[in-house]
Amino acid sequence: MLSFLKEEGVSPGLLEGLEQFRQSNPPELPERVPVPRFHYYGRQVWEQAIAALLCGKNLLLTGDKATGKNVLAENLASAFGRPAWNVSFHVNLDAGGLMGMDTFTDGQVQFRPGPICLCARHGGFGILDEINMAKNEALAVLHSTLDFRRALDIPGYERVPISPAARFIATMNYGYAGTRELNEALASRFVVIQMPTISPENMDRLLTRSFPALRKKYRQQLGQMFFDLQKKCEGGEISPKALDLRGLLDAIDLMSAGILSGPALDMGITSKSFDSYEQGLIRDVMAARVSPKLTRAELFEP
Template identity: 60%
Template sequence: MTDIIEFLKKEGVSSDLLEGVSAFRAAYPADGEKQEGRVPLTDILYYGKKVWEEALAALLAGKNLLLCGPKATGKNVLADDLASCFHRPAWNISFHISMDASWLIGADTFDGNRVVFRPGPVWLCAKEGGFGILDEVNMARNEALAVLHSALDHRRMIDVPGYEKIDVHPAARFIGTMNYGYAGTRDLNEALSSRFVILQMPTISETDLERLLAARFPGMKGKIRSQFAEISERALDLRGLLDAIALTEKGIKAGDALEMCVVNKTFDKYERSLIRDVIGARIPADLGRNEIFG
């Protein structure tokens, strides 16, 4: 496992912020095996110094963070890395249209003998001082989200009729992620968005992408790496690009791998041919494993 603080030092992240993180970790060490087991591993690192500094500053200031941006801009990678950097247990909570407040906070259930409270992920996270990753937070209905208001603002408490009132632990933070701008995405209502510090996630820079490729595919030839980095510049889905490279490593030709992982993700025939042209101009379709990896 990579030591994330060492990584951030090398990235040139401000030493003031990193000292702040160390002080936070000393003040709130993960408590016991159960919490340790929830601290995410840092096998995928987020590249982007400015975003790191802004995110660390917001969390050190006690704020909650909303990561907004197009698909595959590293929102979940960063959210996990942040929990790992602060060394706090994380709860990954996928938001969806049919969730309600009791799904987040918890509900009374009958255990065969008596009625007991079965806590939900937001309740647990608040109580244990965890990092709650509210994934695709905009996908839930406003009524379900309303229970988060008092947890996310200066009140830092959860007070829902019929439940025990609890204070949000001082180490707890909430990190929302949301997509926008394509079919099926929704806006987040203002009552909720005003309770977050909002980061617009940039697409990875070409230099950082080359570093990412070098780290993830150490055997890849330098020149080919640059060619792949270049096509991603053209607003192609980075997740698909990484998948395609992984398939070429298994012996699929570059053209077919890119077809499966990038081109076929578009369901419009005309757009598909445009993407195919962008790729074809930079990566010969018949490149195979031996040409890509040295």
């Protein structure tokens, strides 16, 4: 991870800070430290995120779908060498699900710690995924965790101090159905990075890494196709449903499994719109870059 960050061009001062952090916080629960399958590409975001976490801040990553929020959060836990707990927020999440609750085992009442409690104890990185999916009332319990008090206040229990190595990284996307506004009290406890769409150069690196056998010509065409969709989206001609990098990667996976380019792009991208007129527009934009009849043998090196 550290050599990747060097390659990425992250400033030496921050890398030194990272090294110091790792030395002054003894490793815990190594099996929980993520080993990332993908790297996040984007030097500026990396620098902002590392600086914020070194300053002891909690981080809120906001942005559209598939801008790498979860990939970055996991990469950060890995770079800082900390165990990670991922908590998916949803409408029914409550204080017990976050902090822990009493359970009845072997004829005894025992406290079973929740993910926030475990982060506090072990200096973990808590990834609060889609934080704005939960009800704001359920989140009030996080206030003392996230501010200067750095303690868990669980009603009926002792105050649990938070390890100096613990950090919280929340993700949110305000577009989705079911999301809420994050209330100001909670938002003020984070520093925020608005996640940009991947740059064309980094798109090329991502596709090269993900699909080493994809021929350069098609790698470039598929990348450009994504940015064409982005332009149409910004111009309001098509809705953001079709702008889905995750869907593009899925489509290329399907092509490598032998599906023709056209149907593969339909499955990954076009069919996420349920409006046949819009589907036609999306197909036209895509066909202008990438023929829909490409076979696996044409797309990939043997």
